[in-house]
Amino acid sequence: xxxxxxxxxxxxxxxxxxxxxxxxxxxxxxxxxxxxxxxxxxxxxxxxxxxxxxxxxxxxxxxxxxxxxxxxxxxxxxxxxxxxxxxxxxxxxxxxxxxxxxxxxxxxxxxxxxxxxxxxxxxxxxxxxxxxxxxxxxxxxxxxxxxxxxxxxxxxxxxxxxxxxxxxxxxxxxxxxxxxxxxxxxxxxxxxxxxxxxxxxxxxxxxxxxxxxxxxxxxxxxxxxxxxxxxxxxxxxxxxxxxxxxxxxxxxxxxxxxxxxxxxxxxxxxxxxxxxxxx
Amino acid sequence: xxxxxxxxxxxxxxxxxxxxxxxxxxxxxxxxxxxxxxxxxxxxxxxxxxxxxxxxxxxxxxxxxxxxxxxxxxxxxxxxxxxxxxxxxxxxxxxxxxxxxxxxxxxxxxxxxxxxxxxxxxxxxxxxxxxxxxxxxxxxxxxxxxxxxxxxxxxxxxxxxxxxxxxxxxxxxxxxxxxxxxxxxxxxxxxxxxxxxxxxxxxxxxxxxxxxxxxxxxxxxxxxxxxxxxxxxxxxxxxxxxxxxxxxxxxxxxxxxxxxxxxxxxxxxxxxxxxxxxxxx
Numbered sequence: 001x002x003x004x005x006x007x008x009x010x011x012x013x014x015x016x017x018x019x020x021x022x023x024x025x026x027x028x029x030x031x032x033x034x035x036x037x038x039x040x041x042x043x044x045x046x047x048x049x050x051x052x053x054x055x056x057x058x059x060x061x062x063x064x065x066x067x068x069x070x071x072x073x074x075x076x077x078x079x080x081x082x083x084x085x086x087x088x089x090x091x092x093x094x095x096x097x098x099x100x101x102x103x104x105x106x107x108x109x110x111x112x113x114x115x116x117x118x119x120x121x122x123x124x125x126x127x128x129x130x131x132x133x134x135x136x137x138x139x140x141x142x143x144x145x146x147x148x149x150x151x152x153x154x155x156x157x158x159x160x161x162x163x164x165x166x167x168x169x170x171x172x173x174x175x176x177x178x179x180x181x182x183x184x185x186x187x188x189x190x191x192x193x194x195x196x197x198x199x200x201x202x203x204x205x206x207x208x209x210x211x212x213x214x215x216x217x218x219x220x221x222x223x224x225x226x227x228x229x230x231x232x233x234x235x236x237x238x239x240x241x242x243x244x245x246x247x248x249x250x251x252x253x254x255x256x257x258x259x260x261x262x263x264x265x266x267x268x269x270x271x272x273x274x275x276x277x278x279x
Numbered sequence: 280x281x282x283x284x285x286x287x288x289x290x291x292x293x294x295x296x297x298x299x300x301x302x303x304x305x306x307x308x309x310x311x312x313x314x315x316x317x318x319x320x321x322x323x324x325x326x327x328x329x330x331x332x333x334x335x336x337x338x339x340x341x342x343x344x345x346x347x348x349x350x351x352x353x354x355x356x357x358x359x360x361x362x363x364x365x366x367x368x369x370x371x372x373x374x375x376x377x378x379x380x381x382x383x384x385x386x387x388x389x390x391x392x393x394x395x396x397x398x399x400x401x402x403x404x405x406x407x408x409x410x411x412x413x414x415x416x417x418x419x420x421x422x423x424x425x426x427x428x429x430x431x432x433x434x435x436x437x438x439x440x441x442x443x444x445x446x447x448x449x450x451x452x453x454x455x456x457x458x459x460x461x462x463x464x465x466x467x468x469x470x471x472x473x474x475x476x477x478x479x480x481x482x483x484x485x486x487x488x489x490x491x492x493x494x495x496x497x498x499x500x501x502x503x504x505x506x507x508x509x510x511x512x513x514x515x516x517x518x519x520x521x522x523x524x525x526x527x528x529x530x531x532x533x534x535x536x537x538x539x540x541x542x543x544x545x546x547x548x549x550x551x552x553x554x555x556x557x558x559x560x
Contacts, residue, residue, distance in 0.1 A: 046493075054509035075409075075491040076506055084384060085491065089392025089401075090409055192508065243392070 041069030045249045046091055048075045048082045050098035050236070052121065052211055056269040057096070063265070064256050070249055086111050086241055093244030094253050096236065098156075103237045115239035118257050120272040122233050123160055124210050125224040126198050126217070133204035138226055139172065142179040146204035149197045152187045157194070160232050161207040167230040195221075209234075210270045236271065309519045321517035329495050330503035330518070337411060337499060338479045341418040345426050345475055350468075353430035354460075368431075375424045382420055383488025390416070390489075413490035414497050418479035425478055429471020433464035469536040477529045481522065 049057050054076050061072045075082070075092070083102045086092050087109065095112060097103040103115050127135050133146030141148070151158030169177040185203060188194040191212040198206040199220040213223070238257060240250040256262045263273040313321075321327065356368065374382060390397040390407045400407065407413050437460060445455040461468075483501040490497040492506060500518050507515035 048491075051505075051509055054506055073493050073496065075493050076509070077487050077492050081380075081488055084387070084488065085409075088387040088394065088408070089397070090491065091392075091406065192512065 039068075040249050040252065043070045043246055043249050045070050045072045045093050045246055045253060046075065046244060047072060047094045047096065047253060048077075048086065048090065048092040048241070049094075049096040050079045050082070051076050052098055052209065053096055053236070053271075055214070056211075056266055056271060059265050059269070060257065060262060063261065064253060067256070068249070068252060070252075072253070086243065089243055091244060092241045093246045093250035094238060095241050096238045096257075098234060098236060100235050100237060103239065107239070111243060112239035112241055115237045116254065116258065117235050117274070118238045118254070119236045119263070119266045119274065120233050121209050121211050121236065122231050122272060123157075123164055123207055123226055124213070125205055125207055125226060126195065126213070126221040127205045127224060128198060128201045129220060129222055130201070131204075131222065132201070135205060135224060138168075138224055138230075141183070141205065141224075142168075142172070142176045144183075146183055147185045147202075148180065148183040149186045149188055149194050149203040149206040150184060151191070151194060151207070152189055156234075157191050157207070157209060158187070160209075160234065163232045164207070164226060164230055167232070171227075171230060210272070213270045233272075306523050309516055309523060312516050313513065317513070318517045318520055321511075321513045322521060324514055326494065326503055326507065327500075327514055327518055330498050330500045331521075333411070333414070333495070333497070334480060334499040337414045338418060338476055341415050341422060341479045342472060342476045344415070344419050345423045346472060349423055349427045350430055353427050354434050354456075356427075356431050357434035371427055372424050374421050379421055379482065379484025379486075380488050383417060383485035386413070386416060386420060386485065386489040408489060409491040409493065409497065411490075411497060414486055414499060417485035417489045418482045421482050421485055422475040422479040426471040426475035429474065430464070430468050433467020433471065434460065436467070437463050466536045466539045470533040473529050473533045473536070477526055480525065 047057065047061075057074055057076075061074060064070070065072055075085075077085075079098045079102045082092075082095060082097070083106055086095055086106055095103070095106065096118075097106075097115075098121070103112075106112055107115060125138065125141065127133070133144055135141065135144060135146065150161045153159065153162060165177045165180055168180075169175075183205075186197065188197065188206075191208045194206040195208050195212050195214075195217045197203040199217050205224070213221075238254050240247050240254065244250055257266075258274070263275070267273045267276070310318075322331075356364070387394060387408060389395050390400070390413070392398065392401050392406060392408065394408075397407065407416065441459055441463070442455055445459045446452070450458065481501055482499070483505065486497065486499060487502055487505070492498055492502045494503075494506075498506065500522060504515045504518050504522075507513075507518065
């Protein structure tokens with residue numbers, strides 16, 4: 001009841017403001033923006049998003065709140081956790097998944113109607129800027145003697161790394177994978193640990209997500225590109241959840257994520273936007 | 280003979296040193312990562328402050344509920360025998376060993392919008408999951424067994440003769456509880472409560488599952504660490520340092536509570552004041 005009242009008050013204020021705007025002879029475009037704001041002002045949006053989107057979505061949240069006047073709360077957790085919560089009736093308006101399988105499962109159960117792909121994540125090899133092992137390209141990983149770090153084989157980054165190596169073995173010969181693994185000196189429990197070891201120079205190379213190239217890491221490392229036909233791509237998908245209370249605002253959020261501005265924020269945080277994938 | 284004994288002693292010392300280093304180094308490393316000034320700066324960021332406030336409020340509500348509902352149960356278990364008591368006691372300890380994420384799923388299955396009780400509550404317009412109330416419930420679920428266990432042991436160790444004497448002197452049951460039983464079991468109750476509170480403060484798995492990771496609403500300190508790991512490692516380390524510090528003083532309190540009756544007895548025996556006694560020890 002209380003929140004309804006405050007929404008009403010904000011609505012009135014927003015309409016008043018929009019009215020003032022047109023009275024001052026501002027352009028129709030701005031007036032339209034004002035109306036968009038009034039529609040959602042004060043409304044609360046619950047976004048359930050995969051943990052690797054923490055930085056990206058937090059930045060989008062600020063821009064989106066300014067644009068619409070809505071109040072966005074984001075629940076960041078592992079995709080599996082979010083899926084369980086949605087299956088148990090969590091009041092989620094939007095679900096952003098790091099794993100296509102979980103999104104499909106949620107759709108199959110009827111919690112979402114349709115989902116959209118909004119970006120991709122992929123792997124890269126990082127080396128210290130000084131490059132002590134003299135690694136020049138991806139194939140060098142099987143030819144030189146150096147210290148390599150990668151994720152443990154039961155975390156996503158570790159699983160993807162092994163998939164890349166398996167792909168490489170198909171392409172460059174079966175001993176490629178073994179030769180690379182011979183250089184491993186340490187297995188990290190997550191991307192942060194792997195990136196940290198390389199950034200500190202404790203290792204000569206490491207496999208991470210491109211989204212793990214945060215500014216602090218980027219200052220200290222170079223990347224060795226993994227050939228596209230070998231690399232694996234994780235697809236990020238997003239959908240409006242039916243159990244949520246604000247489907248219209250949820251749609252608006254997804255539109256924003258897909259918009260040029262949203263995709264730019266995505267790219268700023270090293271995720272791969274849609275149009276770049278097509279190239 | 281002598282040489283082999285010496286080798287044995289060396290082996291024990293080495294094994295002990297490895298264990299100590301293994302347990303202490305990760306905790307010390309958290310403090311070495313950045314200067315104290317920087318640590319303070321990271322702790323006073325809005326994210327950390329909000330999480331701190333939520334953690335303080337929810338853990339104390341949890342502790343209050345645990346004391347209120349756990350004390351009568353512990354007292355009953357300490358003084359009554361009935362068939363199936365052992366089984367019940369084992370079941371009550373289960374939340375300590377099951378993975379917290381499983382506890383979170385269990386709570387969702389009961390109190391979620393589609394849950395056993397949740398669907399019925401939801402019909403009345405009450406939604407518990409993904410609110411601060413859910414945080415309190417997740418904490419209480421995993422932390423209560425520590426207090427119940429501690430309190431039950433404390434109540435059991437009281438000499439029943441003292442209670443009988445009090446009762447034959449015509450003191451009512453309730454008065455006997457507050458005048459005799461409670462003071463005698465207080466150290467055990469305090470240490471149980473402190474452990475319980477510590478467990479609630481560190482609770483992560485059940486909370487993120489049942490209450491979600493909503494900043495300002497359900498994001499307690501351990502959840503804030505998790506989120507900060509994805510973006511600002513500095514904040515994550517600063518909060519970790521805070522939690523380790525709090526945990527250290529908490530355990531110190533537990534030790535003092537355990538020593539308390541001994542210190543009191545000693546000071547009485549020697550006839551000295553307690554202050555003097557404390558200075559000696």
